[in-house]
Amino acid sequence: MDLTLKVWRQENAKAKGKFEKYQIKNISPDSSFLEMIDALNEQLIQDDKDPVAKEPVAFDHDCREGICGMCSLYINGRAHGPDEEITTCQLHMRKFKDGDTIVIEPWRANGFPVIKDLMVDRQAFDKILQSGGFISANTGNAPDANAIPIGKDKAEEAMDAASCIGCGACVATCKNSSAMLFVASKVSQLALLPQGKHESVKRAHAMIAKMDELGFGHCTNTGACEVECPKGISLDHIARLNREFLAANLMP
Amino acid sequence: MLKFLNSSIGKKFLMSLSGLFLLTFLLVHLILNSFILFDSSGALFNQAAHFMATNPIIKVVEPVLAIGFILHIFYAIILTLHNLTTRPVGYDKQKLGHSSSWSSRNMFILGLVVLTFLVIHVANFFWKIKFTGDELLEHGVVDGVENAYLLVTTFFIDWWWIVITYVIGSIALGLHLFHSVWSAFQTLGFSNQLWRRRLTLIALVVSIVIAGGFALIPLWVKISSML
Numbered sequence: 283m284d285l286t287l288k289v290w291r292q293e294n295a296k297a298k299g300k301f302e303k304y305q306i307k308n309i310s311p312d313s314s315f316l317e318m319i320d321a322l323n324e325q326l327i328q329d330d331k332d333p334v335a336k337e338p339v340a341f342d343h344d345c346r347e348g349i350c351g352m353c354s355l356y357i358n359g360r361a362h363g364p365d366e367e368i369t370t371c372q373l374h375m376r377k378f379k380d381g382d383t384i385v386i387e388p389w390r391a392n393g394f395p396v397i398k399d400l401m402v403d404r405q406a407f408d409k410i411l412q413s414g415g416f417i418s419a420n421t422g423n424a425p426d427a428n429a430i431p432i433g434k435d436k437a438e439e440a441m442d443a444a445s446c447i448g449c450g451a452c453v454a455t456c457k458n459s460s461a462m463l464f465v466a467s468k469v470s471q472l473a474l475l476p477q478g479k480h481e482s483v484k485r486a487h488a489m490i491a492k493m494d495e496l497g498f499g500h501c502t503n504t505g506a507c508e509v510e511c512p513k514g515i516s517l518d519h520i521a522r523l524n525r526e527f528l529a530a531n532l533m534p
Numbered sequence: 535m536l537k538f539l540n541s542s543i544g545k546k547f548l549m550s551l552s553g554l555f556l557l558t559f560l561l562v563h564l565i566l567n568s569f570i571l572f573d574s575s576g577a578l579f580n581q582a583a584h585f586m587a588t589n590p591i592i593k594v595v596e597p598v599l600a601i602g603f604i605l606h607i608f609y610a611i612i613l614t615l616h617n618l619t620t621r622p623v624g625y626d627k628q629k630l631g632h633s634s635s636w637s638s639r640n641m642f643i644l645g646l647v648v649l650t651f652l653v654i655h656v657a658n659f660f661w662k663i664k665f666t667g668d669e670l671l672e673h674g675v676v677d678g679v680e681n682a683y684l685l686v687t688t689f690f691i692d693w694w695w696i697v698i699t700y701v702i703g704s705i706a707l708g709l710h711l712f713h714s715v716w717s718a719f720q721t722l723g724f725s726n727q728l729w730r731r732r733l734t735l736i737a738l739v740v741s742i743v744i745a746g747g748f749a750l751i752p753l754w755v756k757i758s759s760m761l
């Protein structure tokens with residue numbers, strides 16, 4: 283496949299970025315999207331004719347198995363590109379046509395400043411987690427696995443919430459850059475289980491306060507996050523977060 | 535409590551409560567307006583309008599309704615202004631149509647259209663009945679019941695653009711409600727897998743009934759006058 287890439291290039295957080303166009307040839311339809319960018323970077327490094335464009339494109343990636351949440355990229359107007367419930371590393375070039383122009387942008391949000399090119403700083407999510415996304419328990423020997431019986435449906439729902447990999451696609455795709463789906467899944471995964479339940483009020487309070495402080499937008503329930511989430515996390519968790527938060531404030 | 539009202543969910547909480555309150559007003563308003571369709575002599579509608587204008591309960595609810603409107607508009611502005619600051623650098627290409635409905639993304643614009651319509655609507659009828667009066671209201675007064683029916687129908691029969699304005703206002707309101715009914719319950723925490731489907735269905739029915747109902751009345755009056 284021969285493609286035209288329109289890639290966002292930005293020297294550092296303070297620099298003013300711009301789009302750069304690249305031509306790339308002979309890409310296998312079976313290669314992943316990140317492998318395609320690897321090929322682009324190889325081409326950029328080995329291209330002697332144009333010394334200015336030699337710097338390879340910086341982008342985030344780690345496991346390339348769709349489970350770490352490190353890759354990002356806003357591809358042709360959609361978070362993680364044109365496929366359902368996948369991360370960018372699981373997106374394959376067969377989703378595009380020969381001769382296509384592909385627009386590749388970093389996540390855009392106040393809470394996610396660009397570090398370089400397509401890499402963004404997602405520490406804001408860590409800060410939200412540090413504010414309350416944990417349980418307080420004595421450490422020691424691991425408790426017996428079945429010491430606390432948990433109903434199947436509750437366990438399943440908690441696991442669904444816990445499948446959030448914190449990639450930030452929800453924020454990136456939301457027209458308001460709201461982090462509600464992320465916060466909701468982190469609140470839900472604990473609030474549904476007995477170990478996390480008795481701190482749920484305090485947790486909802488602290489995490490929402492942190493989310494507001496970090497400059498994320500307000501949720502207007504458009505539901506775009508749920509569609510673009512690579513793990514298909516449901517808006518039902520946002521309803522639970524709202525319940526937890528209202529209970530925390532109206533019935534203290 | 536102040537801290538709660540300053541939080542993102544706190545502001546949205548007031549937004550959804552005031553919105554649901556305004557929805558109950560719309561339903562009552564539509565029921566009363568529909569009397570225009572059922573009685574072409576206008577007596578039924580005039581009785582209803584007179585009852586609403588003089589009933590002490592309504593007199594108490596009226597300022598509450600005004601507060602509801604003010605809260606809803608005030609928080610819409612506050613929330614939207616903040617949301618406009620959360621993405622300093624925009625995307626070059628964005629395909630939001632894939633993941634969300636048009637009305638959910640344009641609630642503020644739809645709200646502005648509805649508000650513009652509301653100002654026109656209040657100036658047309660409510661203001662005249664309540665404060666300034668109109669000679670049409672004095673036509674054939676029976677037992678002190680003003681002829682609101684004549685005022686309303688004359689307006690629609692005389693001007694096509696008024697009818698078109700009312701139809702546009704109704705459609706904008708319908709699109710606004712289509713997103714807001716489930717959204718309000720979601721913000722209040724009242725939604726799950728099952729109730730989301732039920733509430734979106736209810737939203738569809740409510741928005742069709744309200745938009746269709748309010749649009750039908752001026753069209754009916756205008757068209758039946760031409761027959």
